[in-house]
Amino acid sequence: AQSVTQLGSHVSVSEGALVLLRCNYSSSVPPYLFWYVQYPNQGLQLLLKYTTGATLVKGINGFEAEFKKSETSFHLTKPSAHMSDAAEYFCAVSKRGGKLIFGQGTELSVKP
Amino acid sequence: DVKVTQSSRYLVKRTGEKVFLECVQDMDHENMFWYRQDPGLGLRLIYFSYDVKMKEKGDIPEGYSVSREKKERFSLILESASTNQTSMYLCASSPSAWGDYGYTFGSGTRLTVV
Numbered sequence: 759a760q761s762v763t764q765l766g767s768h769v770s771v772s773e774g775a776l777v778l779l780r781c782n783y784s785s786s787v788p789p790y791l792f793w794y795v796q797y798p799n800q801g802l803q804l805l806l807k808y809t810t811g812a813t814l815v816k817g818i819n820g821f822e823a824e825f826k827k828s829e830t831s832f833h834l835t836k837p838s839a840h841m842s843d844a845a846e847y848f849c850a851v852s853k854r855g856g857k858l859i860f861g862q863g864t865e866l867s868v869k870p
Numbered sequence: 871d872v873k874v875t876q877s878s879r880y881l882v883k884r885t886g887e888k889v890f891l892e893c894v895q896d897m898d899h900e901n902m903f904w905y906r907q908d909p910g911l912g913l914r915l916i917y918f919s920y921d922v923k924m925k926e927k928g929d930i931p932e933g934y935s936v937s938r939e940k941k942e943r944f945s946l947i948l949e950s951a952s953t954n955q956t957s958m959y960l961c962a963s964s965p966s967a968w969g970d971y972g973y974t975f976g977s978g979t980r981l982t983v984v
């Protein structure tokens with residue numbers, strides 16, 4: 759069965775610092791992988807996705823993620839955090855039939 | 871842009887009431903989904919639908935039912951609301967059954983059952 763693990767339910771960084779949000783998945787076949795962001799009292803917005811091809815994927819708002827098959831990881835990074843990045847971030851993997859399995863979420867706080 | 875619209879942002883209902891949560895998408899997507907979101911548990915799939923009048927149970931269907939009479943509308947029904955159904959409910963749609971497009975989400979309905 760597919761599953762997604764996000765390491766750390768809460769990550770705090772200073773403004774301008776590197777953002778690293780960790781995601782590991784288990785899958786018996788090459789998966790489709792996603793990162794979503796949720797701002798307070800809103801729905802989820804797609805940040806980026808990996809389906810095939812280049813393993814380094816660039817998304818919106820300066821975020822990127824790298825698919826590492828050998829490590830079964832899809833960590834999300836941003837070189838320099840901004841106050842507006844404070845939100846909850848969800849990693850997800852697709853399941854056969856198109857259903858997404860979500861991780862538990864990581865809340866990112868950005869300190870001034 | 872695809873829009874997924876959930877009819878209510880906030881709802882307060884009494885225990886035992888029958889509750890309808892409505893979701894409409896405007897891009898002719900065949901696939902629609904209902905999730906609930908709880909702190910520390912992420913998103914859990916309640917029901918999904920791949921076509922009109924077609925539905926399948928997700929991971930936590932107990933206490934819920936769904937209706938999809940038209941392609942654009944997918945309703946979640948709480949047959950007899952209970953306090954443990956207090957949660958954020960998120961509707962989503964997708965054009966692909968293979969998962970490669972991901973989902974477009976609505977803004978969510980925060981339901982409180984008292």
